[in-house]
Amino acid sequence: MTRPGLPQGTRDFGAETVHKREFIFHTIRTVFELYGYEPLETPALENLETLLGKYGEEGDKLLFKILNNGLDHSSKKDSALAEFEKILEGKNNRQITERALRYDLTIPFARYVAMHHKEISFPFKRYQIQPVWRADRPQKGRYREFYQCDADVVGSQSLLNEVELTQIYLEVFQRLGMDVELRINHRKILAALANACGGSSQLISITTAIDKLDKVGPDKVIQELKEKNFTASQISIVKQYLGIQGSNQEKLEQLASILHAGMVSGFNNKITGTNLPAQNDSSLLEGIRDTRYLLDFFPNSNNLVLDLSLARGLNYYTGIIFEIGARNMEIGSIGGGGRYDDLTGLFGVPNIPGVGISFGVDRIFDVMEELKLFPDSLHHAAEFLFFNLGPESLAKTFELIQSLHKAGVRCELFPDQSKFDKQFKYAEKKRIPYVVIIGSEELKTGTAKIKNLSTGVQEECEFEEVVRYALRVNR
Amino acid sequence: MTRPGLPQGTRDFGAETVHKREFIFHTIRTVFELYGYEPLETPALENLETLLGKYGEEGDKLLFKILNNGLDHSSKKDSALAEFEKILEGKNNRQITERALRYDLTIPFARYVAMHHKEISFPFKRYQIQPVWRADRPQKGRYREFYQCDADVVGSQSLLNEVELTQIYLEVFQRLGMDVELRINHRKILAALANACGGSSQLISITTAIDKLDKVGPDKVIQELKEKNFTASQISIVKQYLGIQGSNQEKLEQLASILHAGMVSGFNNKITGTNLPAQNDSSLLEGIRDTRYLLDFFPNSNNLVLDLSLARGLNYYTGIIFEIGARNMEIGSIGGGGRYDDLTGLFGVPNIPGVGISFGVDRIFDVMEELKLFPDSLHHAAEFLFFNLGPESLAKTFELIQSLHKAGVRCELFPDQSKFDKQFKYAEKKRIPYVVIIGSEELKTGTAKIKNLSTGVQEECEFEEVVRYALRVNR
Numbered sequence: 001m002t003r004p005g006l007p008q009g010t011r012d013f014g015a016e017t018v019h020k021r022e023f024i025f026h027t028i029r030t031v032f033e034l035y036g037y038e039p040l041e042t043p044a045l046e047n048l049e050t051l052l053g054k055y056g057e058e059g060d061k062l063l064f065k066i067l068n069n070g071l072d073h074s075s076k077k078d079s080a081l082a083e084f085e086k087i088l089e090g091k092n093n094r095q096i097t098e099r100a101l102r103y104d105l106t107i108p109f110a111r112y113v114a115m116h117h118k119e120i121s122f123p124f125k126r127y128q129i130q131p132v133w134r135a136d137r138p139q140k141g142r143y144r145e146f147y148q149c150d151a152d153v154v155g156s157q158s159l160l161n162e163v164e165l166t167q168i169y170l171e172v173f174q175r176l177g178m179d180v181e182l183r184i185n186h187r188k189i190l191a192a193l194a195n196a197c198g199g200s201s202q203l204i205s206i207t208t209a210i211d212k213l214d215k216v217g218p219d220k221v222i223q224e225l226k227e228k229n230f231t232a233s234q235i236s237i238v239k240q241y242l243g244i245q246g247s248n249q250e251k252l253e254q255l256a257s258i259l260h261a262g263m264v265s266g267f268n269n270k271i272t273g274t275n276l277p278a279q280n281d282s283s284l285l286e287g288i289r290d291t292r293y294l295l296d297f298f299p300n301s302n303n304l305v306l307d308l309s310l311a312r313g314l315n316y317y318t319g320i321i322f323e324i325g326a327r328n329m330e331i332g333s334i335g336g337g338g339r340y341d342d343l344t345g346l347f348g349v350p351n352i353p354g355v356g357i358s359f360g361v362d363r364i365f366d367v368m369e370e371l372k373l374f375p376d377s378l379h380h381a382a383e384f385l386f387f388n389l390g391p392e393s394l395a396k397t398f399e400l401i402q403s404l405h406k407a408g409v410r411c412e413l414f415p416d417q418s419k420f421d422k423q424f425k426y427a428e429k430k431r432i433p434y435v436v437i438i439g440s441e442e443l444k445t446g447t448a449k450i451k452n453l454s455t456g457v458q459e460e461c462e463f464e465e466v467v468r469y470a471l472r473v474n475r
Numbered sequence: 476m477t478r479p480g481l482p483q484g485t486r487d488f489g490a491e492t493v494h495k496r497e498f499i500f501h502t503i504r505t506v507f508e509l510y511g512y513e514p515l516e517t518p519a520l521e522n523l524e525t526l527l528g529k530y531g532e533e534g535d536k537l538l539f540k541i542l543n544n545g546l547d548h549s550s551k552k553d554s555a556l557a558e559f560e561k562i563l564e565g566k567n568n569r570q571i572t573e574r575a576l577r578y579d580l581t582i583p584f585a586r587y588v589a590m591h592h593k594e595i596s597f598p599f600k601r602y603q604i605q606p607v608w609r610a611d612r613p614q615k616g617r618y619r620e621f622y623q624c625d626a627d628v629v630g631s632q633s634l635l636n637e638v639e640l641t642q643i644y645l646e647v648f649q650r651l652g653m654d655v656e657l658r659i660n661h662r663k664i665l666a667a668l669a670n671a672c673g674g675s676s677q678l679i680s681i682t683t684a685i686d687k688l689d690k691v692g693p694d695k696v697i698q699e700l701k702e703k704n705f706t707a708s709q710i711s712i713v714k715q716y717l718g719i720q721g722s723n724q725e726k727l728e729q730l731a732s733i734l735h736a737g738m739v740s741g742f743n744n745k746i747t748g749t750n751l752p753a754q755n756d757s758s759l760l761e762g763i764r765d766t767r768y769l770l771d772f773f774p775n776s777n778n779l780v781l782d783l784s785l786a787r788g789l790n791y792y793t794g795i796i797f798e799i800g801a802r803n804m805e806i807g808s809i810g811g812g813g814r815y816d817d818l819t820g821l822f823g824v825p826n827i828p829g830v831g832i833s834f835g836v837d838r839i840f841d842v843m844e845e846l847k848l849f850p851d852s853l854h855h856a857a858e859f860l861f862f863n864l865g866p867e868s869l870a871k872t873f874e875l876i877q878s879l880h881k882a883g884v885r886c887e888l889f890p891d892q893s894k895f896d897k898q899f900k901y902a903e904k905k906r907i908p909y910v911v912i913i914g915s916e917e918l919k920t921g922t923a924k925i926k927n928l929s930t931g932v933q934e935e936c937e938f939e940e941v942v943r944y945a946l947r948v949n950r
């Protein structure tokens with residue numbers, strides 16, 4: 001006998017949860033399609049070489065690798081053992097494993113685009129809603145199997161794509177009834193900060209430190225920079241940078257003058273509209289210009305916040321970056337994304353830039369559950385349970401069920417001729433709102449008894465009227 | 476650089492295929508819910524011990540096993556090597572792998588029922604639509620990742636469940652527009668045949684042989700039985716059994732008399748309605764009674780065929796068994812199922828009988844594609860492409876797009892200010908039926924140009940009328 005259990009970090013989803021999750025998926029899918037994004041599905045298994053090295057050293061360790069089948073059990077044993085030794089030393093070898101489970105949707109998408117770039121008509125707008133697997137240590141809100149919902153457009157450098165993806169974020173969460181804060185930053189603004197603090201080599205140190213601002217507060221961020229040997233004047237620039245407050249517009253203006261003080265000459269002139277001097281930090285200018293361009297499309301939205309401490313990973317993104325959080329609940333990011341310069345270069349197809357966003361469905365689910373945002377109408381069980389009172393009334397019962405099915409009404413027959421009590425309990429437990437009783441007496445009068453289980457009211461309904469009755473009370 | 480490629484036996488699905496597959500899933504899901512079945516989803520990963528030994532020796536070999544993460548790379552190397560050696564010898568060991576990918580939906584369902592049998596209200600009707608993975612040798616129509624769509628009802632022995640599942644099969648394929656043959660048999664009829672041929676120990680030999688009838692013809696079946704040392708009189712019974720022809724009703728009658736000749740005394744009397752003698756093959760009687768009960772619910776269906784050679788595996792099923800095939804295309808089974816006595820006994824929870832059916836979506840897809848059965852309306856790309864003619868007209872264009880989105884019309888803006896030609900080609904390739912042109916001239920007149928790409932007709936439409944126009948022409 002096998003003791004039944006689930007692998008750590010995985011979950012079963014019963015009917016109610018499936019319907020609620022499907023509500024989220026359906027909302028996201030509908031909005032994606034409204035904006036012209038088309039679906040793609042890729043297999044759960046990818047070649048190991050497709051995935052290895054794409055998520056950093058830590059990511060490589062978190063891949064679920066598939067043991068090769070058909071390992072030769074005899075002749076090659078010695079060499080297989082040697083190969084296995086290599087695996088244990090971290091060198092994954094094709095003889096043991098050459099496939100792994102999808103870790104995200106971006107690399108499979110990149111692999112797909114690289115394979116099909118000659119047939120694809122660019123810009124290519126795809127969405128993808130599938131599970132991914134990571135061998136992370138499971139904890140509250142973090143699972144080893146979870147869904148991602150991504151939309152990306154590749155083959156276009158237009159900022160209108162960022163505008164569109166922003167609209168998609170806002171539209172989806174409006175439809176879900178969630179109040180969100182969409183934080184925006186630009187990798188080039190971060191690059192400019194690094195330049196102002198001693199050059200681009202500082203970028204990773206700075207972004208790593210300020211990315212933690214939300215969690216650890218400004219003092220710890222500064223402390224980390226001190227430990228990394230930032231000078232007092234460099235730290236002063238970071239302090240000023242992090243101290244920037246006000247509306248998005250005010251932040252952009254302060255940003256210019258602060259970084260100007262550090263290294264950019266004449267930058268402020270650009271911001272205030274005068275001519276651009278020769279020496280300027282073009283990175284900062286582009287960052288501010290793009291960000292302003294995007295924000296200007298949403299003059300009345302209170303959901304968009306320029307968050308200068310937002311960094312989102314280190315190497316991948318090159319332009320505007322997004323992160324989205326729920327306003328009425330502490331749960332961390334429920335989505336994110338950004339622009340990248342080169343999606344498919346890793347697969348030998350260079351110069352395909354793009355921008356994408358992702359929805360974290362598992363956390364969105366948790367927020368909606370906690371804040372009771374799911375509509376009541378998601379229950380999909382049968383609307384009517386026909387009691388089973390034995391063979392005598394079965395023909396009539398079947399006939400009625402078939403006409404209800406034809407009319408699109410969900411209904412079912414209790415399969416066993418059990419006691420009334422048991423059949424009632426079944427309906428209650430399954431939250432079936434109406435039971436229909438047809439016994440010998442009802443057969444004689446040509447009338448079914450229909451009981452509304454929530455009100456307890458029982459009505460009589462002529463057989464010919466049952467469909468109409470059902471359509472009338474059907475939600 | 477990584478050469479982009481897919482693991483053997485796996486597939487990417489582009490937009491058109493996703494929509495067509497979703498059409499099949501949606502149809503099946505809708506019918507399942509119409510009959511009161513509720514969804515369940517289980518994780519892709521199961522504990523290896525949940526799966527091992529459930530699919531026979533061959534099945535164990537076809538499991539995709541997951542390499543454990545966090546294998547200790549130093550201290551335990553020696554013992555890990557020893558463990559690996561055990562794996563190579565076929566003894567799967569937890570130190571190397573303790574998880575595998577789902578191989579079907581039945582065992583995970585059984586595992587779920589065993590874990591939750593105390594909360595579940597029986598009869599429990601669940602459906603499940605998820606991918607499964609098998610390390611089978613890939614070939615035409617056989618993939619390593621493919622979807623199953625299962626509906627099972629457990630905790631009820633009523634034959635009305637078989638009736639309902641038959642209705643579901645017929646309803647789904649009617650909605651899909653596929654002409655199918657639903658073949659039915661009963662494991663107890665096969666058991667009776669075995670009894671007539673020397674006892675129940677012959678069951679596996681006989682079913683293995685006659686299951687191939689379709690593929691190899693009757694002569695080869697008989698030859699196989701000879702090789703298995705069946706006697707001439709036993710083979711004569713099998714020959715007569717396989718020679719049974721006629722309507723379902725006629726087959727049932729012949730069946731009785733043939734097996735009667737072999738061993739059942741007085742059996743025929745039961746069939747013709749007279750009293751049951753003391754000695755009878757109760758297995759055969761039950762098989763015939765159940766089968767007739769089911770068939771009698773569908774007196775006018777020409778889709779149901781009693782196929783006495785149908786066996787469907789060897790050990791799992793105990794009652795009525797189903798197999799379904801397409802009538803207008805040779806592709807093998809597109810679904811199957813049957814009754815089983817004990818779903819969860821393997822997991823220590825005995826006495827939960829049930830019956831289930833499965834749809835083979837990948838083959839159903841192939842049939843519908845081949846016979847051109849998919850509706851034309853499955854295309855979900857945008858209905859309108861707004862040309863990008865530069866910043867001047869962007870505000871008006873955006874405004875119109877937003878009102879179309881609000882009205883639920885799929886439309887998109889070409890993100891780059893490219894040449895007309897490129898924008899036209901994009902619309903054509905993506906099969907977007909209408910393009911909307913708003914340049915400086917159109918801004919002046921307050922009128923958009925809308926071109927129908929299939930007819931080539933271009934109309935002028937006042938800005939305020941665009942939504943109405945779109946709703947009018949929208950499919």
